[in-house]
Amino acid sequence: MSALLEIKGLTKRFGGLAAVNDVSFSVEEGKIFGLIGPNGAGKTTIFNLVTGVYHVTSGEILYQGRSIAGMEPSRIANLGITRTFQNIRLFKNLSAFDNVLTACHASANYGLAEAILRLPRFRREELVLREKVDYLLETMGLTERKDVTANNLPYGLQRRLEITRALALGPKLLLLDEPAAGMNPDETEQLMDIICRIRKDFSLSVLLIEHHMDLVMGICEHIVVLNFGVKLAEGNADEVSADPSVVEAYLGDSRGNKAC
Amino acid sequence: MEYVLGILVLSAINLIAVLGLSILTGFTGLFSFGHAGFMAIGAYVAAIFTARLHLPFEVALIAAGIAAGIVSVALGRLTLKLKGDYFCIATMGFGEAVRLLLNNWKWVGGARGWESIPKFEGPQFILPFVVAALAVVFSWNLVNSRQGRNLVAVREEELAAQMSGINVLHSKMTALIVSAVLAGIAGALMANFIGFIAPKSFNMQKSTELIIIVIFGGLGSISGSVVGALLLTALPEVFRAFSDWRLVFYGLAVIIIMVGRPQGLMGGIELTPSGVRKALAARRTRAEFAKISAADTPTDADSPVDGGSK
Numbered sequence: 001m002s003a004l005l006e007i008k009g010l011t012k013r014f015g016g017l018a019a020v021n022d023v024s025f026s027v028e029e030g031k032i033f034g035l036i037g038p039n040g041a042g043k044t045t046i047f048n049l050v051t052g053v054y055h056v057t058s059g060e061i062l063y064q065g066r067s068i069a070g071m072e073p074s075r076i077a078n079l080g081i082t083r084t085f086q087n088i089r090l091f092k093n094l095s096a097f098d099n100v101l102t103a104c105h106a107s108a109n110y111g112l113a114e115a116i117l118r119l120p121r122f123r124r125e126e127l128v129l130r131e132k133v134d135y136l137l138e139t140m141g142l143t144e145r146k147d148v149t150a151n152n153l154p155y156g157l158q159r160r161l162e163i164t165r166a167l168a169l170g171p172k173l174l175l176l177d178e179p180a181a182g183m184n185p186d187e188t189e190q191l192m193d194i195i196c197r198i199r200k201d202f203s204l205s206v207l208l209i210e211h212h213m214d215l216v217m218g219i220c221e222h223i224v225v226l227n228f229g230v231k232l233a234e235g236n237a238d239e240v241s242a243d244p245s246v247v248e249a250y251l252g253d254s255r256g257n258k259a260c
Numbered sequence: 261m262e263y264v265l266g267i268l269v270l271s272a273i274n275l276i277a278v279l280g281l282s283i284l285t286g287f288t289g290l291f292s293f294g295h296a297g298f299m300a301i302g303a304y305v306a307a308i309f310t311a312r313l314h315l316p317f318e319v320a321l322i323a324a325g326i327a328a329g330i331v332s333v334a335l336g337r338l339t340l341k342l343k344g345d346y347f348c349i350a351t352m353g354f355g356e357a358v359r360l361l362l363n364n365w366k367w368v369g370g371a372r373g374w375e376s377i378p379k380f381e382g383p384q385f386i387l388p389f390v391v392a393a394l395a396v397v398f399s400w401n402l403v404n405s406r407q408g409r410n411l412v413a414v415r416e417e418e419l420a421a422q423m424s425g426i427n428v429l430h431s432k433m434t435a436l437i438v439s440a441v442l443a444g445i446a447g448a449l450m451a452n453f454i455g456f457i458a459p460k461s462f463n464m465q466k467s468t469e470l471i472i473i474v475i476f477g478g479l480g481s482i483s484g485s486v487v488g489a490l491l492l493t494a495l496p497e498v499f500r501a502f503s504d505w506r507l508v509f510y511g512l513a514v515i516i517i518m519v520g521r522p523q524g525l526m527g528g529i530e531l532t533p534s535g536v537r538k539a540l541a542a543r544r545t546r547a548e549f550a551k552i553s554a555a556d557t558p559t560d561a562d563s564p565v566d567g568g569s570k
Contacts, residue, residue, distance in 0.1 A: 091413055091417055102421075112407050115401060
């Protein structure tokens with residue numbers, strides 16, 4: 001197994017505060033990785049660093065062996081790292097279909113002039129795009145809601161639409177920021193199925209942040225625990241949940257009773 | 261007859277400028293209070309080409325568009341990284357700067373203005389209408405392409421747009437250039453239609469008028485901008501008999517729209533069969549989900565930890 005994403009000595013300071021401090025880990029191809037830890041541990045900051053939203057203070061981020069630190073966020077996305085957000089950030093006033101269609105733009109290859117003059121290539125590629133969107137919505141079970149404005153979708157489906165949009169770019173690495181936040185156990189169960197399925201169907205790796213321990217322990221093959229910006233432990237579910245420092249900082253003495 | 265034709269030509273000219281601004285403001289979400297500046301550049305370039313260089317008007321028209329486009333690239337480089345209101349203020353400064361430069365440039369008439377610019381003759385009167393029609397078609401095609409969708413994505417949620425692989429700065433620049441080129445062309449048509457231009461025709465009031473039309477017609481709607489431009493250019497003329505009162509009517513009409521329909525006459529809706537169908541469907545589902553979501557409210561509030569901007 002080769003590492004798809006390698007993080008080495010990653011540090012991010014906001015003024016005097018080290019939100020992420022010398023964190024290293026790597027995500028292997030085709031695996032589901034979990035990133036857990038109490039609130040403020042720096043999980044989302046790591047997502048923001050990997051996707052280029054924040055500038056790295058020091059350390060390295062290697063994607064497929066090449067450094068992506070300091071790259072334009074849109075370029076990183078087009079290289080194959082896409083994400084969802086903790087507080088959903090859909091294009092609220094667009095339909096579900098248009099949300100996904102917008103994110104498909106990179107697979108169309110016509111220029112501005114071709115679009116304005118409606119040249120044959122525009123028509124051809126638009127058709128292909130629309131088929132692709134239909135396929136994506138279908139696999140994610142959103143076909144029936146494709147004309148609904150994103151804002152009007154039920155909460156769980158909004159999260160699912162956000163994942164669909166992230167898939168539209170054909171990513172190799174999908175970052176999910178608390179995908180199960182606010183979901184009931186039923187929806188969480190469905191989400192776990194979806195994550196496992198898209199990993200297989202789209203042959204991608206998943207790195208997810210989550211507080212639902214059932215989900216994390218259930219589907220993550222490898223877990224990294226953060227606390228105050230520092231990596232506390234890593235390993236598979238059993239190793240992590242047996243680690244006394246993790247239990248003390250995050251999990252609490254019984255798994256259902258987490259300390260956050 | 262000539263009077264009516266005159267109003268129609270002015271409407272067509274305004275429409276061209278409004279379409280550009282509609283793409284920038286309505287679709288990309290960047291408010292500009294300086295687009296009269298681009299019109300001025302177009303008007304003066306066209307005047308120089310026709311009156312000083314004695315070139316045909318068609319050449320002047322193209323030159324005017326290119327000149328406005330080039331200036332917009334420079335302006336965009338300097339200002340597009342500014343967020344929201346700051347960009348708006350910068351464009352306001354730009355518009356005023358252009359006006360004041362022209363005010364003090366004697367070679368083009370200075371503050372007194374520039375008379376005796378060659379006017380349209382005979383069949384050339386069709387030109388504004390042809391250009392306006394082309395502008396409508398091209399704008400429509402633009403917003404219904406991947407480039408146009410990128411603009412809307414930038415307006416809707418800049419961070420998510422970036423994360424969807426959209427180069428935000430590039431998209432904003434595209435919108436600014438397109439809008440400036442259209443404004444420049446509109447200015448050129450105006451110069452050669454009226455035959456007289458003065459810096460004060462391109463003041464803040466003109467910029468404001470353009471943006472009011474866009475907002476009145478509805479943000480994010482090409483057909484709204486068309487209706488808005490035709491209506492609001494003609495309206496003051498219809499009420500011309502009331503002389504001083506006509507601007508009151510104009511203001512009143514705008515206020516009524518803003519109170520009654522804050523999203524503008526046709527915000528986000530297009531006047532096409534499929535556009536109307538979509539709008540009706542959206543209204544139905546909204547009503548449905550209002551019922552459902554009463555029971556199913558989101559639980560997760562925005563968290564300060566989550567990705568802000570740089």
